[in-house]
Amino acid sequence: MKFLSRQEELMLLSIWKLDDNAYGVTIRQSVTDLTGKYWSIGAVYDVLDRLTKKGLVSTVVGDPVKARGGKSKRFYRVIKSGFKALEEVRDLQQKAWVDLPEPAFEKK
Amino acid sequence: MKFLSRQEELMLLSIWKLDDNAYGVTIRQSVTDLTGKYWSIGAVYDVLDRLTKKGLVSTVVGDPVKARGGKSKRFYRVIKSGFKALEEVRDLQQKAWVDLPEPAFEKK
DNA sequence: GATATCTTCTATAATACCGAAGAAATTAAG
């Protein structure tokens, strides 16, 4: 659509929450905790790439840390346009969930 | 994902709101009003079909009404599973938008 | 070189998006 997809939204919020420590693995952990569902590695990085390409986050490769697995992390950070996009869906959400009549359930 | 997509959510809410009068055209109007964006005919019916296939709405073709354009309408109604799915994303949304630190904006 | 931690790559399925074509009724023409 023209709005953030739900995934993009969740991912942005997770990055926001993680602050200085947002990279692939922690982000994956964060959305897993949040949703209680399984997220494949690929699914996470896919969204991350898209957010980057869309210019909603900035990214920087950190220095390799002195620990067993050496590959250096790619850190993410929400930038202005990202916050704006988030605000947009928050407003939409708010408008969407009002004026709902009593749910007349159907049998089945 | 495993949750309703944003479109599916908006569409379900619109159907819910429209109550007895939810069919292609009014639903399209409703989501257009809500989002302020253009929705093609096809985009609307596409989601509607998906919701039906997923068993989140029930549908019934109405009797042709005595008015100019004769084609009878296909009415939609949110059913139990649909309300449940909506509830799920509402909860998710609520959980997602908390514990957010001060947005430390980046320049650019 | 074995092991650990992370990211990139490649492939497939599901969603989103769009307008032309099709269906079925009413109204207008002759």
Add this chain to the structure above:
DNA sequence: CTTAATTTCTTCGGTATTATAGAAGATATC
């Protein structure tokens, strides 16, 4: 009256974007 034009709605078919998944690749420590 019979047929053609008009109106209202939905179905169809094709393309682009998102979502899913895990294997492969990179780079550090032990």
